[in-house]
Amino acid sequence: MTDTVSTQDRRARTDKAILDATRELLAERGVRELTVEAVAARSRVAKTTIYRRWRGKDELALAVLIDMVEQVVATPDLGDTRQELITFVDAAVKILGSTLMGRVMQGLVSELAANPELARAFRERVVAMRLAEVKRVIDRGIERGDVRPDVDPELAHELLFGPVYYRLLLSGAPLDKGLAARIVDAVFPVLAPATR
């Protein structure tokens, strides 16, 4: 309660050193060229120490990614569901397009398919978090009369974020400024109650 003790403190410091180095290398070279040996060299931490905490570079990269995702805050009540959705999707577009999070994501996808444990962690921490947030916004919209009560939040969530990731991972089309609004404006009519 008073303040954290020091053996754990030591652990935390090397932890930070490792994650920082990973972040940097990720930004410079991408996940594909991330090597545990390079992380060890840059962080001035022994390779063995890294392996004592993560099973390999995949888990390491995921740790960095989760670190970033968890900084996303809940969307505030704006009084307008359409606007709230734009805000939320746009946050994802921005973070995926401008920071290294996009690059980490690109590199991580293949590992997700190959590593079930990693996939589970990713889904619980990232996907589920996005879904829950969409659900929250939609529920608020239903209460408000902004959104039809029979809307399926999961489908909505997929329609909203699918195109974003499609661009990031496959088509290579830019994650530009108006993208979120365009997507939401395309999807929102389906969610809205009245016919127009």
Added chain:
Amino acid sequence: MTDTVSTQDRRARTDKAILDATRELLAERGVRELTVEAVAARSRVAKTTIYRRWRGKDELALAVLIDMVEQVVATPDLGDTRQELITFVDAAVKILGSTLMGRVMQGLVSELAANPELARAFRERVVAMRLAEVKRVIDRGIERGDVRPDVDPELAHELLFGPVYYRLLLSGAPLDKGLAARIVDAVFPVLAPATR
């Protein structure tokens, strides 16, 4: 005209042997564990010969993928755009969900981000092909009066396929039978002309 000659024939045979072996190994182990050495062993082709044709396992995997994609045929005129879209999206869902194409895709995504040449090839052959087909269907719908004339085919294409790939690559949700219909039914109202 009588029959194909032999030097080129020989090339074609080893080509086939390599691609077949790649396909098999891809199905058994996934892209992640695909190694050129294993392909060489199974195909009974020297490793050097493989490197004489492809720069590495990425190009090899892409070659297999393109091979599969190009077997997709154009959607026939069904007289109903909604139905045509369902058919088209469903074809993608099926091929991604049941054959090894899904696995290849999962493994390839990361390489796309790291290898611009590969990305270009993928976009020209796969993404562009999907987009062109959606555009064709939509144009037909516009003529037919089925679809609003101001619809953006690119956005439509992203809304239709984004969710499919989102499931395949990220959320892990199943690519089940009704998925195509659910997506199209969610998106189609936006494309349709009348308000209703």
Added chain:
DNA sequence: TGCGGTACGCTACGCTACGTGTCGTTTTCA
């Protein structure tokens, strides 16, 4: 019949990164 060219096989490398094992050293804390 002989000769050049193409396609291919085979062996042997050098290299990077992996993941592990072992042991010595520092730091913490009772």
Added chain:
DNA sequence: TGAAAACGACACGTAGCGTAGCGTACCGCA
């Protein structure tokens, strides 16, 4: 002060990469 935890340093064995060098089979042509 001394055990225990955290860490560093070094040394391995292994897999797969991509390349080089050289020999061989076969096709087609003069």
